[in-house]
Amino acid sequence: MAKVMLRENDDGKVLFYVAKKDMEEIIESLEFDTDAKWGGNVNLTNGDIWFIEPDVKTLPNEVNAKIIKRGEED
Numbered sequence: 001m002a003k004v005m006l007r008e009n010d011d012g013k014v015l016f017y018v019a020k021k022d023m024e025e026i027i028e029s030l031e032f033d034t035d036a037k038w039g040g041n042v043n044l045t046n047g048d049i050w051f052i053e054p055d056v057k058t059l060p061n062e063v064n065a066k067i068i069k070r071g072e073e074d
Helices: none
Strands: 002-008 014-018 023-033 038-044 049-055 061-069
16 A cells, blocks of 8 residues: 545646655546545556545545556556
């Protein structure tokens, strides 16, 4: 599990930041994307898939997340 910071940028996209890896990516899609149930499998712009326990959407927020699949490297 990793501590992840989630926040919205000026364009309304959600940024996914892992401080330990100094990695910041945009969330492309979520398994659950409503204000009442937000999270699940999260697809990032680098191809990674992470899991965030579904909960009420509150941003900015720090959550625990688990890597499911690493994106393909060129």
